[in-house]
Amino acid sequence: MQSIVDKVSLDRLKDRELQVSFLCPYCKSARISLGTNQSLDSWNGVDCPKCSAHLLLDSLSVVMIKDAVVARPA
Numbered sequence: 001m002q003s004i005v006d007k008v009s010l011d012r013l014k015d016r017e018l019q020v021s022f023l024c025p026y027c028k029s030a031r032i033s034l035g036t037n038q039s040l041d042s043w044n045g046v047d048c049p050k051c052s053a054h055l056l057l058d059s060l061s062v063v064m065i066k067d068a069v070v071a072r073p074a
Helices: 010-016
Strands: 003-009 019-023 031-035 061-067
Touching: 003 010
Parallel strands: none
Antiparallel strands: 003 061, 019 031
């Protein structure tokens, strides 16, 4: 059975309300949430509430892997 692999870029996800959450890479103590409206295109982003680092999305892709459905003969 083959798998289907589809890679989706940040540009294709802009209208899908994508939200990414992670610990701040500088202070490692504040949880940061970024969405597709906080991208490199407009230099939007969020400031870490603890260390004031400015964080934004500059690239992201999501890879989906799904087993192909095998059609059964009638």
